[in-house]
Each structure stands twice: as C-alpha cells, then as structure tokens.
Amino acid sequence: MTDCFSTRPGLPFLTITFTFVIGTAPHRVHTGTAGDGLSLRRSKRGWMWNQFFLLEEYTGSDDQYVGKLHSDKDREDGTVRYVLTGEGAGTIFVIDENSGDLHATRRLDREEKASYTLSAKAVDKLTGRDLEGPSQFTIKIHDINDNEPKFTKDPYIASVQEMADVGTFVVQVTATDADDSTYGNSAKVVYSILQGQPYFSVEPETGIIRTALPNMNREVREHYQVVIQAKDMAGQMGGLSGTTTVNITLLDINNNPPRFPQGVYQFTVPESLEPGSTIGMLKATDADTGKNAEMEYTIMDDQDMFQISTKGITQEGVITLTKTLDYEKRKIHTLRVQVENVYLDPRFHSRESFRDTATVKVVVEDVDEPPVFKRPAYIMEVKENAEIGTIIGSVSAVDPDCLFSVNRYLIDWRTDMDHVFNIHPNNGSVYISRPLDREEQAWHNISVQATENNSLMSHVPVYVRVLDVNDNAPTFDNVDEAFVCENAKAGQRIQTVSASDADQPAGGHRFFFSLAPEASVNANFTVRDNKDNTASVVTVRSGYSRVQKSVYLVPVVIADGDFPVQSSTNTLTVRVCSCDRDGNMKQCNSEAFTLAAGLSTGALVAILLCVIILLMIVVLFTALRSQREKMEPLIISKEDVRDNVVSYNDEGGGEEDTQAFDIGTLRNPEVIEDTKHRRDIIPDSLYPSTRRLAATAARDNTDVQDFIAQRLQENDSDPAAPPYDSLATYAYEGSGSVAESLSSLESVSSEGLQDYNYLSEWGPRFKKLADMYGGEESEDS
Numbered sequence: 001m002t003d004c005f006s007t008r009p010g011l012p013f014l015t016i017t018f019t020f021v022i023g024t025a026p027h028r029v030h031t032g033t034a035g036d037g038l039s040l041r042r043s044k045r046g047w048m049w050n051q052f053f054l055l056e057e058y059t060g061s062d063d064q065y066v067g068k069l070h071s072d073k074d075r076e077d078g079t080v081r082y083v084l085t086g087e088g089a090g091t092i093f094v095i096d097e098n099s100g101d102l103h104a105t106r107r108l109d110r111e112e113k114a115s116y117t118l119s120a121k122a123v124d125k126l127t128g129r130d131l132e133g134p135s136q137f138t139i140k141i142h143d144i145n146d147n148e149p150k151f152t153k154d155p156y157i158a159s160v161q162e163m164a165d166v167g168t169f170v171v172q173v174t175a176t177d178a179d180d181s182t183y184g185n186s187a188k189v190v191y192s193i194l195q196g197q198p199y200f201s202v203e204p205e206t207g208i209i210r211t212a213l214p215n216m217n218r219e220v221r222e223h224y225q226v227v228i229q230a231k232d233m234a235g236q237m238g239g240l241s242g243t244t245t246v247n248i249t250l251l252d253i254n255n256n257p258p259r260f261p262q263g264v265y266q267f268t269v270p271e272s273l274e275p276g277s278t279i280g281m282l283k284a285t286d287a288d289t290g291k292n293a294e295m296e297y298t299i300m301d302d303q304d305m306f307q308i309s310t311k312g313i314t315q316e317g318v319i320t321l322t323k324t325l326d327y328e329k330r331k332i333h334t335l336r337v338q339v340e341n342v343y344l345d346p347r348f349h350s351r352e353s354f355r356d357t358a359t360v361k362v363v364v365e366d367v368d369e370p371p372v373f374k375r376p377a378y379i380m381e382v383k384e385n386a387e388i389g390t391i392i393g394s395v396s397a398v399d400p401d402c403l404f405s406v407n408r409y410l411i412d413w414r415t416d417m418d419h420v421f422n423i424h425p426n427n428g429s430v431y432i433s434r435p436l437d438r439e440e441q442a443w444h445n446i447s448v449q450a451t452e453n454n455s456l457m458s459h460v461p462v463y464v465r466v467l468d469v470n471d472n473a474p475t476f477d478n479v480d481e482a483f484v485c486e487n488a489k490a491g492q493r494i495q496t497v498s499a500s501d502a503d504q505p506a507g508g509h510r511f512f513f514s515l516a517p518e519a520s521v522n523a524n525f526t527v528r529d530n531k532d533n534t535a536s537v538v539t540v541r542s543g544y545s546r547v548q549k550s551v552y553l554v555p556v557v558i559a560d561g562d563f564p565v566q567s568s569t570n571t572l573t574v575r576v577c578s579c580d581r582d583g584n585m586k587q588c589n590s591e592a593f594t595l596a597a598g599l600s601t602g603a604l605v606a607i608l609l610c611v612i613i614l615l616m617i618v619v620l621f622t623a624l625r626s627q628r629e630k631m632e633p634l635i636i637s638k639e640d641v642r643d644n645v646v647s648y649n650d651e652g653g654g655e656e657d658t659q660a661f662d663i664g665t666l667r668n669p670e671v672i673e674d675t676k677h678r679r680d681i682i683p684d685s686l687y688p689s690t691r692r693l694a695a696t697a698a699r700d701n702t703d704v705q706d707f708i709a710q711r712l713q714e715n716d717s718d719p720a721a722p723p724y725d726s727l728a729t730y731a732y733e734g735s736g737s738v739a740e741s742l743s744s745l746e747s748v749s750s751e752g753l754q755d756y757n758y759l760s761e762w763g764p765r766f767k768k769l770a771d772m773y774g775g776e777e778s779e780d781s
Contacts, residue, residue, distance in 0.1 A: 051137055051138040051139065051140055052066050052067045052102070052137065052138070052139045052140070053139075053140050053142050054066055054104060054108065054139055054140070054141055054142065055141070055142045055144060056107075056108050056109055056110040056141045056142065056143060056144055056146070057107060057108070057109065057144055057146050058104070058107050058108070059107070063094070063103035063104060063105050064103060064104040065101070065102075065103055066093065066102040066103060066104055066139060067101075067102050068099070068100050068101050068102065069082055069095065069100035069101075069102060069120050070100050071100075071122040071131060071132050073122065073131045073132065074100075074122065074131075078098060078125070079124060079125050079126060080098075080122050080123070080124065080125065080131060081097045081098070081122070081123045081124075081125045082095050082096070082097050082098075082099075082100045082120060082121075082122055082123075083095075083097065083120065083121050083122075083123055084102070084118060084119070084120050085118065085119045085120075085134070086116070086117055086118030086119045086136070087116040087117050087118060088116050088118070089118055091105070092104060092105060092106055092108070092116070093105070093116070093118060093139070095120070108141050109141075109146075110141040110142070110143045110144075110179075110180060111146075111147060111178045111179070113141070114140065114141055114180070115138055115139065115140045115141065116138070116139045116141075117136060117137075117138050118136070118137060118138075118139065119134040119135065119136045119137075120134065120135060120137065121133060121134040121135065142183065143179050143180035143183045143184070143186055144179075144186065145179055145184070145185075145186035145232060145233060145238075145239065145240060146179070147177055147178040147179045147186075147232075147240065148177070148232065148240035148241060148242045149175040149176065149177045149189045149230035149231065149232050149240065149241065149242045150175060150176055150177075150178075150242050151173060151174065151175045151228075151230060151242060151243075151244035152173075152174050152175070152176065153173075153244065154244045154245060155244060155245035155246060155247055156171055156173055156244060156245070156246040156247070157246075157247050158170050158171035158209070158246055158247070158248045158249075159248065159249045159250070159251050160211060160248060160249075160250060160251065161250070161251045161253055162216055162217055162218035162219075162250040162251060162252065162253055162255070163215055163216065163217065163253060163255060163348070164211050164216065165211070165214065166210075166211055166212060166213070166214050167210050167211060167212075168210060168211045169208065169209075169210055170200065170209040170210060170211060170246075170248060171208075171209050171246060171248075172206065172207050172208045172209070173191065173202070173207040173209065173228050173230075173244060173246065174207055175189050175191070175207070175230030175242060175244075176189075177189055177232050177240075179232065185232065185233045185234045185236070185239075186232055186233065187232060188232060188233065188234045189230045189231065189232050190204045190205070190230070190231050190232075190234055190235035191203065191204050191205070191206075191207045191228055191229070191230055192204065192228070192229045192231070192235070193209075193226065193227070193228055193229075194227040194228070194229050194243065195225065195226060195227035196224060196225065196226030196227065196246070196248075197212070198212055198213055199211070199212060199213045199216060199224055199226075200212050200213075200224070200226050200248065202228055204235070207228070207230070209226065209228070209246060209248075216250060217250075217255075218250040218251070218252050218253075219256065219287045219288075221250070222249060222250050223247065223248070223249055223250075224247075224248045224249075224250075225245060225246070225247055225248075226245070226246040226247075226248060227243055227244070227245055227246075228243065228244055228245075228246060229241050229242070229243050230242050230243070230244075252288050252289050252290060252292050253288075253292065253345055253348065254288055254292035254341055254343060254344060254345045254348070254354075255288070255345070255348050256286055256287040256288045256292075257286070257341065257353060257354040257355070257356065258284040258285065258286040258293075258295045258339045258340065258341060258354070258355075258356055259284060259285055259286075259356050260282070260284050260339065260356050260357070260358040261283070261284075261285060262358065263358055263359060264358065264359045264360075264361065265280065265282060265337075265358060265359070265360045265361070266360075266361040266362075266363065267279050267280035267319070267360070267361070267362050267363070268362075268363040268365060269321075269325065269362060269363070269364060269365065270325075270364075270365045270367045271324075271325040271326060271327040271364050271365060271366060271367050271369070272325075272367040272369070273321055273325060274321075275321050275322055275323055275324060276320060276321065276322075277320065277321050278318060278319070278320055278321075279306065279319040279320060279321055279362055280319050280360075281311070281316045281317060281318050281319070282297065282308075282316065282317040282319070282337060282339075282358065282360070283314070283315070283316045283317070284297075284315075284317070284339040284356060286315075286341070288341075291342070291343050292341070292343060292345075293315065293341075294310075294315065294341065294342040294343060295310060295315050295317075295339050295340065295341060295342065296310055296339070296340055296341075296342050297309070297310055297317035297337055297338070297339050298337070298338045298339075298340075299335050299336070299337055300335075300336040300337070300338050300357070301334075301335055301336055303333075303335070304322060304323065305321070305322060305323050305325075305333060306319055306320065306321060306322060306333070306335060306362070307319070307320055307322050308320075308337060317337065317339065319335075319337075319360065319362075325364050326364075326400070327364045327365065327366040327367070328366075328400050328401070330364065331363070331364050332361060332362065332363055332364065333361070333362040333364070334359065334360070334361050334362075335359070335360040335361075335362065336357060336358075336359055336360075337357065337358050337359075337360050338355055338356070338357045339355070339356050339357075339358075340354055340355040340356075341354050366401075368401060368456065369399070369400045369401055369456070370399075370450070370451075370452060370456035370457055370458040371397035371398060371399050371407045371450040371451070371452050371456070371457075371458050372397060372398060372399075372400055372458060373395060373396065373397045373450065373458065373460040374396050374397065374398070375395075375460070376460070377460065377461045377462070377463065378393060378395055378448075378460065378461070378462045378463070379462075379463045379465065380392045380393035380430065380462065380463070380464045380465070381464070381465045381466075381467055382432065382436065382464060382465075382466060382467065383436075383466070383467045383468075383469055384436045384437055384438040384466045384467065384468065384469055384471070385436075385469045385471065386432055386436065387432070388432050388433060388434065388435065389431055389432060389433075390431060390432050391429050391430065391431045392421075392430055392431065392432065392464060393429075393430050393462075394427065394428045394429040394430060395409065395423075395428040395430070395448050395450075395460060395462065396428055397409075397428070397450035397458065397460070399452050407450045407451065407452055408425045408426070408450070408451050409423050409424070409425050409426075409427075409428040409448060409449065409450055409451075410423060410425060410448070410449050410451070411423050411430075411446055411447070411448055411449070412446070412447040412448070412449055412459065414447075415445060415446045415447040416444070416446045418434065419433055419434060420432070420433060420434045420436065420444060421433060421444070421446055421464065423448060428448070428450075430448070430462065430464075436466050437466075438466040438467065438468045438469075438504075439472065439502040439503075441466065442465070442466055443463060443464065443465055443466070444463075444464040444466070445461065445462075445463055445464075446461075446462050446464065447459050447460070447461055447462070448460050448462050468503050468504045468505070469503075470503050470505065470560065470562035470563060470564060470565075470566055471503065471566070472501055472502040472503045472566060473501070473558075473560070473566040473567055473568035474499040474500065474501040474509075474511050474558045474559070474560050474566070474567070474568060475499060475500060475501075475558065475568055475570055476497055476498075476499060476500075476556075476558075476570045476572075477497070477498040477499055477500045478498070479495060479496075479497050479498075479572075480570070480571070480572060480573060481572070481573045481574075481575070482494050482495035482537060482554075482572055482573070482574045482575070483574070483575050483576075483577050483585060483588060484525075484539060484544055484552075484574055484575070484576055484577070485544075485576075485577055485578070485579035485583055485585065486543065486544050486545060486546060486576060486577070486578055486579065487543065487579060487581075487583075488539050488542065488543070488544060489539070489542050490539055490540060490541050490542045491538055491539065492538060492539045493528075493536045493537070493538050494525070494537055494538065494539060494574065495536070495537045495572065495574075496530075496534055496535070496536050496537075497513070497534065497535050497536075497537065497556065497572065498511075498533060498534045498535075499511045499513075499533065499558045501560055501566075503560070503562065503566075505560075505561075505562045509533060509560065509561070510533065510560065510561030510562075511533045511558055511559070511560055511561070512529060512558070512559045512560075512561070513527050513528075513529045513530075513534075513535030513556060513557070513558055514527055514529065514556070514557045514559075515527045515554070515555070515556065515557070516555035516556070516557050516569055518555070519554065519555050523540050524539070524540055524541065524544075524552055524554075525537055525538065525539055525540055525552065525554045525574060526538055526540050527554070527556050535556070537554060537556075537572060537574070544576045545576070546576045546577070546578065546588075549576065550575060550576045550588075551573060551574070551575055551576070552573075552574040552575075552576070553571050553572075553573060553574075554571065554572040554573075554574055555569050555570070555571055555572075556569070556570050556571070556572055557569050557570075558570060575588050576588070756770065756773035757770075759773060
C-alpha cells in the first residue's frame with residue numbers, strides 16, 4: 001500500500017491524497033493447527049483506507065479532487081473497473097472507473113452536511129467478478145469560516161434600577177456561529193460593546209451586560225440603547241461579526257420627596273356650605289412615578305371642622321367640610337397640611353426627609369341666614385281631655401346674623417291638616433285648637449316654621465304626645481254568647497269572659513266583673529270574678545228546658561280600676577242545648593224547632609229539590625215565550641201588504657207620444673225625497689177615489705214635477721194619512737195622448753161600467769189589449 005501526498009495549487013490548505021495499492025505483494029501468512037489437524041492461513045486485505053477530507057465552499061471551476069483509489073490487482077491494463085456507491089455517489093461524488101480518481105462535482109457546505117459515507121470496489125471488466133470486496137470510507141468536509149455569529153434576539157429588552165451600583169447585572173446576550181467549533185477558531189465568539197459607553201459594559205466571553213457608571217438617575221435619563229457586537233475567530237482580524245441592540249430602561253425607585261409648589265394656600269367659602277362639600281384641592285409634585293409617587297395628605301392641627309383625602313388618579317389632596325361653618329363665630333380657619341410618600345425606600349433616605357408642609361387658610365363669607373331654633377326638635381305632652389286653647393309648650397328661634405331681630409312663628413299646615421294645634425306668631429307658644437282623643441291618635445308630628453322678615457324660613461319638628469285619661473268603659477273582649485246543657489248541674493261553669501279597654505293606664509288594666517243588680521232576683525246564672533281580668537259565668541240551678549225557654553240573657557257589669565271609674569253592662573246570650581250524658585252538645589236553637597215539627601233531614605232535602613225543579617220550569621217557560629215573541633213579527637210581515645211592491649206592466653203611447661213626460665224629472669233626487677211617505681200603515685192614498693182622479697184629469701196638463709208636488713201637498717193635508725212613512729204610487733200621462741190613463745188604480749170602482757171597444761181603434765199595437773178586454777165584454781153580452 002502506497003501513500004501519496006500532493007498539494008493542490010490555489011488551495012489554502014494542504015491536500016493529502018491517499019493511494020491504496022492492492023497487488024501481488026507477498027502476503028503475511030499466519031499458520032496454525034485447528035482441532036481437526038487442518039492448517040489455517042489468514043491473508044492481509046489488498047486495500048484499506050478510513051476517510052478522506054475535503055474543504056467546503058470550493059470556488060474552482062473544475063471538479064474538486066478528493067483522492068485516488070487503486071488496487072494492487074490493477075495492472076493498469078484497462079481490465080479493472082472501479083465502482084462507487086453510497087451517499088452522493090454519482091451525483092455529488094464521481095469516480096473515474098479506469099483510474100480510480102475521486103472528484104466532487106459541486107460546492108459543498110459543511111453546515112448542511114458535515115460528512116458522507118461511501119463504498120468502493122474493484123471489478124473485472126471482462127468477467128464482472130469483484131476483484132476486491134466493497135470497502136466503506138468517509139469523506140469529511142473541512143470547515144472554513146463562512147458563517148458570521150448571530151444573536152438569538154434582536155432587539156433585547158432589559159431594565160435595571162436607577163442608582164444601581166457599578167457592575168450590577170443587566171442582561172446576558174447570546175450569539176451562535178454555525179461553523180465547526182471543533183476545528184479552528186471559526187466558531188469562537190467574542191463580545192464587545194459598540195454603543196452605550198460609558199454607562200454599560202459587556203463581558204467578552206459571556207456576553208453579560210453590566211452597569212459601568214454609578215448614580216444613573218432615571219429622572220435625568222430613563223432609556224438607553226446599547227449595541228453589542230459578536231465576532232468569531234476569537235475576535236481576530238478577518239473574523240466575521242454580527243450585532244444586536246439592547247434597549248435598557250432605568251426602573252424608578254423612591255429617591256425624590258414630594259414638594260408643595262407654594263407654601264400658603266387660601267380658599268374662600270360661604271358659611272352656608274353644606275357639610276361634605278369640597279373646600280379646595282392641593283397638589284404636591286413628585287419626580288418619581290408609579291407607587292413611588294403616591295402621596296398621603298394629613299391635617300396636622302387638632303380640629304374636626306375639616307378633613308383631607310388623597311384623590312387616587314391625580315394624587316391631589318381634597319379638603320372637605322365636616323361641620324357647618326359659622327361666620328359669626330369664626331371668620332378664618334388656618335390649617336397646616338403635611339404631605340409624604342406612602343412607600344419609602346430605607347436604603348436611600350430617612351422618613352423625615354420625605355415630608356413637606358404647607359399652610360391653608362379658609363376664609364368664611366357671611367351669608368344672610370334664616371332663624372335657628374334653639375333645639376333640633378321639641379317634644380310636648382298634653383292630656384287628651386285638655387280644653388281648647390290650652391298651651392302645651394313653646395318654641396324659640398334666633399337670627400344668627402342679628403340676635404335682636406323679630407321672628408314670626410307659624411305651623412306648616414301640611415303637617416296638621418285637621419288644624420288640631422295653633423301657635424302664637426310672636427312668642428312661639430303652641431296651643432290646642434280642637435279636642436284631642438288619644439285612642440284616635442296618640443302622637444301628632446307637626447312642623448313649626450320661623451321666618452325672618454317674611455323672607456328666610458327655617459323648620460323644626462314638634463312631637464306632641466297625647467296623654468291618656470280614663471274616659472272609656474271596658475267591654476267584652478271576644479265572647480258574647482254561651483251554651484248550657486239541659487242536664488247542667490248547679491254551679492257549673494258555662495263560659496269564661498274577658499274584657500278590653502281602649503285606655504292605657506300607667507299601672508295596667510284591672511277589671512271587675514259582677515252580675516247586674518236587676519238580674520240578681522230569681523237569677524238562673526251568676527258571674528264569678530276570677531281576679532285575673534276574667535270572669536266565669538256559672539249556673540245557679542240544675543236542669544234547663546229548651547221547650548220552656550231556649551235563650552237566656554245574662555247582663556254582666558264590667559268596671560275598670562282607674563280613676564274616675566268607668567263601667568259598662570254587657571249582655572251574654574246563653575242558649576239551651578240538648579246534650580248527651582257526657583255533656584257533649586247535640587242540638588241547639590233552630591235545629592230543635594225543626595225536630596219539633598217532625599221534619600227529618602231527608603224531608604228537607606226533598607223539599608229543596610222540588611223548589612229547584614219548579615224554578616227551572618219557570619225559567620224555561622219564560623225563555624220559550626220570549627223566543628216566540630221575537631218570531632211573530634217575521635211571520636206577520638209575510639202577509640203585510642205594506643212591505644210588498646206591486647208592479648204594473650203599462651205600455652206607453654208609442655213613438656207618437658213624445659210629450660208625455662220627462663223621465664229625468666222623476667229621477668230628481670229632491671223630488672224623490674219629497675215624495676216619501678210613512679210605511680207603518682196602509683195609506684189610503686194608494687187607492688184614490690174616482691172623484692179625486694176625475695178632478696185631476698180635468699186639470700191642465702202641467703209638468704210632472706208640479707203634479708207630484710200637488711199630490712204630496714194633498715197627502716200631507718189628508719187627515720186620514722198614516723203617522724209614518726208609506727209608499728204612494730201615481731201614474732200621470734202627458735198632454736196629447738189619445739189614450740187616457742191606463743192605470744189600474746182608477747178601475748177599482750168603475751171596472752164594470754167601462755167600455756173597452758175603443759181599444760180596437762188604436763191600431764195594431766193595442767190589438768192584444770183590445771182582445772183581452774173587448775172580447776170578454778162581448779162574451780158576457
């Protein structure tokens with residue numbers, strides 16, 4: 001095996017070419033004896049290699065030479081063919097099958113793939129038999145510095161407290177280099193600072209940024225921009241580099257005290273200002289931010305007229321009023337207000353240095369005030385039997401502006417609608433104007449007004465308590481009826497009664513019960529006082545009969561224990577009932593009368609059912625009769641000729657009759673409206689007399705409208721005309737007609753005397769009419 005070393009011109013590094021010769025050189029033979037006596041021999045392989053090396057990023061125009069493969073069985077007579085297989089064989093790497101020269105056909109990048117594993121073998125071209133078995137080898141790509149360092153972030157965001165010590169950690173930056181860190185210094189990165197000095201520094205090996213300047217104040221400068229460079233080749237000249245930006249913010253600490261912009265503040269307010277109102281606001285300044293700028297205001301004076309609080313968003317001190325101001329008592333109030341930070345940092349300052357004070361003057365303006373009552377409320381008492389005009393108390397008010405001004409008093413009648421009380425307008429004495437009744441209303445709440453010159457007014461509540469006097473008599477509380485059995489024994493209690501009284505004596509109620517004197521003679525019952533505001537009604541004798549007397553009236557006298565004594569007589573109704581042996585009541589009063597008549601419960605039910613059936617029959621009969629009355633007008637109307645219209649088929653005079661009448665006149669709405677008649681009875685004008693028709697025929701042939709108006713006037717003046725609208729039909733011929741009236745209305749009374757022979761003379765148009773009337777007449781003759 002032969003090793004060949006060659007240097008390729010133009011390459012920065014030495015290229016080593018390994019030539020492996022596999023030939024007929026004497027083999028090293030190892031002999032030995034096996035267990036069966038056979039001799040063993042081991043021959044050395046004809047070619048051996050491990051790896052090739054190739055530089056990345058080759059820039060030449062020809063294929064890059066990798067190495068030469070050669071077998072000692074190759075006599076260089078062209079009978080041996082070299083075959084390459086594995087990663088990139090035939091694409092990235094090619095081999096000259098005759099000479100065994102290995103080349104790379106493209107530019108390689110170690111960062112994409114650092115090594116390739118291939119196999120090579122020698123084959124006899126004639127027989128195709130492998131002269132040497134496949135052998136595996138590796139081609140490693142040597143790194144060159146073709147990648148610059150890259151930071152993991154861009155930009156970096158960091159912060160550090162202001163006033164931090166020199167060397168305080170801020171942030172660590174990191175850059176990576178894709179080159180081979182195991183080969184040379186291509187991937188060895190060194191950090192340096194390009195921008196940000198003298199405030200910050202960076203450690204070259206680790207990339208840690210630290211503060212480099214003491215006492216950096218956020219209030220002077222808050223934001224810094226630092227540029228860091230990372231350079232490979234250990235920072236030497238010719239190395240590649242990358243940069244990143246680090247934005248550093250100084251965090252605030254409480255290193256500035258609050259300060260008032262001015263030492264004295266003055267506010268002017270009216271004395272009428274309501275408690276809880278705002279007097280004014282103070283604003284201290286603090287260069288810090290956030291919670292380091294939060295402030296607390298305090299009034300240092302020992303007073304309770306004002307208070308101060310901090311407004312959260314603006315950090316202002318709000319002074320509010322807690323009590324009513326009085327110009328007459330005090331015109332100016334002077335306060336000493338202190339401000340301090342809420343959160344302090346003991347590392348930098350003492351608490352006393354973070355306080356500031358200011359003076360606040362509150363000037364009170366005078367306001368014309370209404371009268372002020374000496375008390376906030378008045379309570380008065382009066383007995384309910386007090387006479388009208390009795391003074392029950394008085395109120396008093398003064399004017400704060402002038403103690404000697406005159407006030408007038410009056411009662412707000414909206415609080416005393418019944419005008420039970422009144423007040424003297426000058427001295428404020430309240431007196432009774434109507435009688436009082438404690439049982440009706442025990443308390444009266446009224447409002448008294450005091451006015452100054454009839455302009456300013458103030459109110460005060462007055463509570464009047466009506467005291468009780470014993471003016472009501474006690475009565476039965478809840479029982480006024482009792483029951484006694486017919487077989488009751490003497491001395492048996494049949495009822496316990498109690499009493500109630502509308503009065504409210506101070507010592508409580510005490511009632512006394514007794515039987516009325518008029519009922520003591522031959523009494524059937526008596527009253528026993530139980531000494532506990534109750535009494536028992538007991539029987540005097542044994543045995544009571546419902547037949548003889550079923551109801552007893554027992555008068556009970558109830559008296560109270562107050563002064564003056566009030567009493568009343570109350571009647572207890574005692575009903576006699578039948579009871580069993582155990583004293584359980586069975587029947588009383590009305591039930592007893594029902595049994596005496598001999599009617600059982602079943603009989604009563606039967607009587608009730610009969611009454612119900614009779615009522616149902618009466619209701620049904622009434623309903624049928626009402627329905628029949630509603631149907632009768634419909635039946636009668638069918639035979640009532642007043643609602644029927646009789647039509648006549650009358651033929652006119654023909655074409656020659658051109659002056660009969662104008663039909664447009666009949667259609668005149670005014671004329672039609674005037675000819676309406678009552679229809680509730682049969683009008684007599686429907687069949688006018690022969691005398692009236694003859695008189696009409698004798699008149700001149702006037703206009704149809706005049707004719708209708710004349711008929712209407714006649715109908716209105718007719719004493720026999722009905723008192724309601726009816727339908728009257730008239731027929732009228734115009735002048736010049738040979739045929740007179742053909743209306744059948746005229747033929748009612750003279751039909752038998754009429755001669756119709758002249759109809760045959762009127763022509764063919766009246767032939768049928770002449771045959772109808774003339775022919776009948778000839779047959780009758």
